[in-house]
Amino acid sequence: MAPQLRRGGGRFGWLLLPFLALFALLFMVPLVQLAIVSVTDPVPGLSNYTRALTTPVYWKVFTTTFNVAAGVTLVALVLGYPTAYVLATMRGRWVAVLWALVLIPFWTSLLVRTYAWMVILGRRGIVNQVVQGLGLSDGPLDLLFTRFSVTVGMVYILLPFMILCLYAGMRGIDTSLLLAAENLGATPGRAFLRIFVPLSLPGVVSGGLIVFISALGYYITPALLGGRTDMMVALLIDEQISQLFNWGMGASLAFILLFVTLGVFLVANRVVGFDRILGAGREA
Amino acid sequence: MRREPRRRRPPAFQVALAALSVLVGVFLILPLFVVVPISFSGSSFLEFPPRSFSLRWYREYLASHTWIDSTFNSVKVAILTALFATVVGTCAALALQRWRTRFRPALTGVLLSPMILPHIVLAVSVYAVFARLKLIGSIWALVAVYTLLATPFVYLNVSAALQSLDPSLEQAALSLGATRWRALWHVTLPLVRPGIVAGALLAMILAFDEVVIAIFITGTTAITLPKTMWDGIRTEINPTIAAVSTCLIVTYVLLLGASAALRARALATGRARAAVDD
Amino acid sequence: MSVSRRTFLRSIGAGAAAVTAAREFGFPARAHAQKTLVVCGWGGTTTVAQREVYFRPFEKETGIKIIEATPTNYPKLKAMVDSGNVEWDVVDTADRMIFSGVRENLFEKLDLRALDVKKIDPRYVIDVGVGHKAWSTLLSYSTRKYTSGNNPKTWAEFYDVQKFPAVRCMRAAAFDNLEIALMADGVPFDKIYPIDVDRAFKVMSRIKSHVKVWWSVDAQPVQLLTDGEIDLTTLSAARIIALRDKEGAKADCEWNQGIVHMDWWTVPRGAKNKEGALQFINYVMQAKPQAAMSNQVPFGPTNRDALALLEPTVLKNLPTSPDNLKRQLVSDRNWYAENLTKAEERMKAWLLS
Numbered sequence: 001m002a003p004q005l006r007r008g009g010g011r012f013g014w015l016l017l018p019f020l021a022l023f024a025l026l027f028m029v030p031l032v033q034l035a036i037v038s039v040t041d042p043v044p045g046l047s048n049y050t051r052a053l054t055t056p057v058y059w060k061v062f063t064t065t066f067n068v069a070a071g072v073t074l075v076a077l078v079l080g081y082p083t084a085y086v087l088a089t090m091r092g093r094w095v096a097v098l099w100a101l102v103l104i105p106f107w108t109s110l111l112v113r114t115y116a117w118m119v120i121l122g123r124r125g126i127v128n129q130v131v132q133g134l135g136l137s138d139g140p141l142d143l144l145f146t147r148f149s150v151t152v153g154m155v156y157i158l159l160p161f162m163i164l165c166l167y168a169g170m171r172g173i174d175t176s177l178l179l180a181a182e183n184l185g186a187t188p189g190r191a192f193l194r195i196f197v198p199l200s201l202p203g204v205v206s207g208g209l210i211v212f213i214s215a216l217g218y219y220i221t222p223a224l225l226g227g228r229t230d231m232m233v234a235l236l237i238d239e240q241i242s243q244l245f246n247w248g249m250g251a252s253l254a255f256i257l258l259f260v261t262l263g264v265f266l267v268a269n270r271v272v273g274f275d276r277i278l279g280a281g282r283e284a
Numbered sequence: 285m286r287r288e289p290r291r292r293r294p295p296a297f298q299v300a301l302a303a304l305s306v307l308v309g310v311f312l313i314l315p316l317f318v319v320v321p322i323s324f325s326g327s328s329f330l331e332f333p334p335r336s337f338s339l340r341w342y343r344e345y346l347a348s349h350t351w352i353d354s355t356f357n358s359v360k361v362a363i364l365t366a367l368f369a370t371v372v373g374t375c376a377a378l379a380l381q382r383w384r385t386r387f388r389p390a391l392t393g394v395l396l397s398p399m400i401l402p403h404i405v406l407a408v409s410v411y412a413v414f415a416r417l418k419l420i421g422s423i424w425a426l427v428a429v430y431t432l433l434a435t436p437f438v439y440l441n442v443s444a445a446l447q448s449l450d451p452s453l454e455q456a457a458l459s460l461g462a463t464r465w466r467a468l469w470h471v472t473l474p475l476v477r478p479g480i481v482a483g484a485l486l487a488m489i490l491a492f493d494e495v496v497i498a499i500f501i502t503g504t505t506a507i508t509l510p511k512t513m514w515d516g517i518r519t520e521i522n523p524t525i526a527a528v529s530t531c532l533i534v535t536y537v538l539l540l541g542a543s544a545a546l547r548a549r550a551l552a553t554g555r556a557r558a559a560v561d562d
Numbered sequence: 563m564s565v566s567r568r569t570f571l572r573s574i575g576a577g578a579a580a581v582t583a584a585r586e587f588g589f590p591a592r593a594h595a596q597k598t599l600v601v602c603g604w605g606g607t608t609t610v611a612q613r614e615v616y617f618r619p620f621e622k623e624t625g626i627k628i629i630e631a632t633p634t635n636y637p638k639l640k641a642m643v644d645s646g647n648v649e650w651d652v653v654d655t656a657d658r659m660i661f662s663g664v665r666e667n668l669f670e671k672l673d674l675r676a677l678d679v680k681k682i683d684p685r686y687v688i689d690v691g692v693g694h695k696a697w698s699t700l701l702s703y704s705t706r707k708y709t710s711g712n713n714p715k716t717w718a719e720f721y722d723v724q725k726f727p728a729v730r731c732m733r734a735a736a737f738d739n740l741e742i743a744l745m746a747d748g749v750p751f752d753k754i755y756p757i758d759v760d761r762a763f764k765v766m767s768r769i770k771s772h773v774k775v776w777w778s779v780d781a782q783p784v785q786l787l788t789d790g791e792i793d794l795t796t797l798s799a800a801r802i803i804a805l806r807d808k809e810g811a812k813a814d815c816e817w818n819q820g821i822v823h824m825d826w827w828t829v830p831r832g833a834k835n836k837e838g839a840l841q842f843i844n845y846v847m848q849a850k851p852q853a854a855m856s857n858q859v860p861f862g863p864t865n866r867d868a869l870a871l872l873e874p875t876v877l878k879n880l881p882t883s884p885d886n887l888k889r890q891l892v893s894d895r896n897w898y899a900e901n902l903t904k905a906e907e908r909m910k911a912w913l914l915s
Contacts, residue, residue, distance in 0.1 A: 015379035018372045019395065019435055026432045027398055030409030057911040079311070082304045098305060100540050101312040106489045107532040108319055109513050112330075112525050115322075115785060116315035119332045122791050126314075144791070145775050156315070159308070161486060168441045168482035172448030172475070188297070202444035210440055210486070213399045223778040228734065228913040234402045235778075236910070241404050242637050244903050245662045254405040261400045262393045275380070275392045278443040327809045330785055408637050415645035500638050503649060504600065504631050515605035515632045520801070521781045 034251040041248030048252035058236070058253070062260070065233045068147070068222065069215035072154045076162040076211050077204065079155070084166035084203070089175065102160050110157075114224045117153050118144060150226040154218055161214065162207040169203015170196075205277045209265075216261060233257055316533070323526035330521055341527035350512060351528065358492050358509040361423060365430040365491035366484045372431060373438025373483055378468070380439075381446050399436045403496040411500045421503025429501065430491040437490065438483030445479025446472075598627045599838040602639075602650040605632035607804075611858035616846045623845070626838050636662070639830060643668050648832040651839045655691060655828045658737065661899030663828070664690060670829040676840050682847060685892075686864045691826035692843055695855065696862030698820040698881040698890060699738045702783070702797040705812040706790050713794075717746035717819050720794060721765070723772045728793035730769070731783050734776035734913060736905035737898070738796060738821055739766065741891060745819050755894045759905060763912055776913065787813045803860050803879045820890040822862070822881050856880055862887075 219235035240250035326336030495510035669690035686693030849867035862882030
């Protein structure tokens with residue numbers, strides 16, 4: 001164990017300062033403001049919080065939000081992992097094309113890509129045409145305005161995030177380790193599962209966190225592509241703030257979201273050890 | 285990272301990978317087959333397939349000061365955000381990786397929280413701060429907020445990359461006499477470059493796409509592209525946004541092509557030079 | 563409530579101002595404050611039309627330069643007024659927001675003596691604003707499906723899933739839907755307000771499982787209607803008429819039992835150019851500009867003389883032309899002032915169950 005790396009830990013703590021300064025000014029200050037509003041508007045007290053926690057609507061919406069976000073993260077992981085693997089370990093023209101494709105969703109604006117999915121998944125859209133053409137169904141499938149279409153729409157924009165994170169995590173993996181394992185008698189599959197996958201976990205964690213947390217805040221895509229039960233909490237927060245001027249309620253809902261998410265993170269962290277996976281400093 | 289020659293993978297694995305990546309590729313490009321045609325549509329609502337063809341939306345976009353200014357503003361804001369967020373996020377990642385404190389989970393939570401708070405709530409409260417500082421409408425205000433929001437992206441990616449790093453490399457540099465900071469700058473950071481680049485890219489995307497905070501902080505000046513796209517949504521959505529998207533995609537593809545060509549040229553000259561040197 | 567919030571904001575501001583004192587000196591107060599006016603509107607074709615028929619002529623006549631701000635954003639307006647730094651001078655405000663805005667004290671009380679409102683329908687002149695364009699929510703349908711006038715013509719028929727099997731689309735909000743439900747249940751216009759919310763929800767439950775799409779942005783039903791994805795929906799008149807007439811889309815609407823809403827010119831409290839704002843309102847409320855506006859976008863003018871300046875072909879598309887107005891319900895914003903929050907919360911619960 002290198003003594004130099006063990007010491008000097010505290011010195012590195014100073015590197016957090018830029019973030020903490022930004023955080024203090026642009027986040028803590030607003031947060032305190034919001035906290036005050038949440039307990040003073042419309043009347044002083046915890047009425048907003050009690051209402052949020054006891055009205056079934058809010059429970060349902062919170063549950064839906066977390067479910068949708070979890071589903072989207074899972075799908076993005078399943079689709080993204082092989083893609084990132086291809087991008088990180090292979091070369092060739094297809095890889096270059098794939099790279100080009102990965103970032104394309106970013107350049108299409110929200111409205112336009114939501115509309116595109118409405119067209120693609122619609123009753124007369126291409127998916128239905130293919131499905132009916134192949135004889136898999138007599139009439140058009142109702143793909144739109146369902147949890148399925150919401151997931152598709154959200155995965156479309158979040159998949160590139162996942163792929164980028166996974167890629168960044170995979171690039172650092174020394175593939176000679178896999179070769180070594182194979183030389184020692186492991187099958188390529190075994191080498192992959194026992195060596196590559198665990199080494200790629202930091203990328204999985206970073207991608208998973210980014211996609212999950214981002215998905216929690218989505219409401220426009222679900223509103224446009226989803227059915228009446230696919231209501232996400234950010235929609236309620238937006239309505240309270242933008243239309244009903246109930247800033248107290250909006251702030252309370254936002255705080256509940258913040259604390260529940262952080263709570264989930266901290267609990268999951270105990271079990272999975274995210275902060276360890278992400279960089280508990282492998283000091284030798 | 286050294287790239288060794290292609291290993292012989294079992295054909296089933298190879299085929300499955302290829303198939304899945306093709307599927308993902310198709311998934312990613314499918315909407316383009318809708319977006320691009322409607323950008324050439326003659327009617328002023330989004331209609332697919334278009335009944336008539338026209339270039340008016342491109343004219344609308346490219347000949348409009350508002351649209352072009354917004355585009356350049358967005359590019360400016362995106363690049364500045366990527367710059368600052370990369371610095372702040374990388375520092376944070378290094379800090380949390382090396383500073384062994386029991387507050388690490390809590391600090392990680394703090395680092396993640398800007399991602400969690402819904403933008404509308406942040407926008408409304410940050411507005412008050414900036415209004416007092418008379419910074420509404422200032423690009424720097426926007427960059428500051430976006431940097432805060434983008435730092436978690438950079439932090440997570442750089443952390444993941446740092447984690448994959450072999451610490452003995454930096455150790456070796458130290459034992460060869462490098463100072464801590466030199467070792468960091470010349471050994472560690474280049475090795476986590478994929479993480480930094482991924483984070484910077486995500487930061488850029490966030491700044492380029494974000495609309496809620498932009499609506500609040502931009503005044504009648506310094507308007508960004510997403511805000512211009514959202515203007516008028518109460519009354520109509522016309523194919524101009526499809527034309528904008530198509531232009532952005534074309535620019536992006538051209539940039540990718542140019543950078544690939546440059547890299548190929550550099551590689552070729554490098555090899556040629558190496559051949560000459562031998 | 564707002565007092566403590568504002569005090570807190572001010573104290574933060576005091577701290578921040580101390581830090582940037584030097585900087586503030588470098589920022590000139592808005593130059594030529596009397597010579598510019600910031601008008602906030604909805605954006606899109608509406609603002610383009612307003613620019614042509616309101617802003618440019620106003621600039622020419624008065625020499626005051628108009629700076630456009632878009633879109634009208636209520637939380638930003640409130641944040642602006644609360645912070646004391648108001649960027650907008652005139653705001654195009656929706657019906658529903660008038661009383662929320664009054665409750666939050668966001669508007670200046672207009673000096674009605676300084677306003678020339680003789681020709682304006684008195685219903686549309688209140689102490690904080692002047693109603694200037696009416697728009698309606700109408701029953702809209704696809705003419706791909708209903709080719710020979712066999713479309714539902716009343717809300718009762720819209721609700722009749724047996725007689726009119728169709729793919730239906732409705733707004734994901736209580737706003738307008740409660741009135742529609744009551745009208746479908748046979749309640750006459752003068753008995754709609756105050757709304758019997760329980761009854762309305764009971765009626766709506768009849769149709770709940772038959773509505774495929776619940777829209778939140780009104781561009782949605784526009785697209786779905788033109789794509790043929792839906793057959794029946796509620797939609798704003800200006801949109802459906804533009805679709806039908808300008809774009810030749812296969813869609814049409816019924817004026818029968820439409821619901822009329824109003825947009826208002828208001829002046830935010832603490833606006834920097836209040837005199838200019840009043841001048842502007844006076845100018846655009848005249849008959850000629852109002853008529854010119856309706857020629858561009860089919861909003862209903864509120865200046866009685868404006869209607870006389872319009873062709874019959876235009877009049878038949880306007881919510882406030884006498885023929886259309888008598889067939890419609892006028893939305894009551896006072897009811898919404900009291901009940902909007904509760905109604906919307908109940909609507910969410912209803913949608914989720």
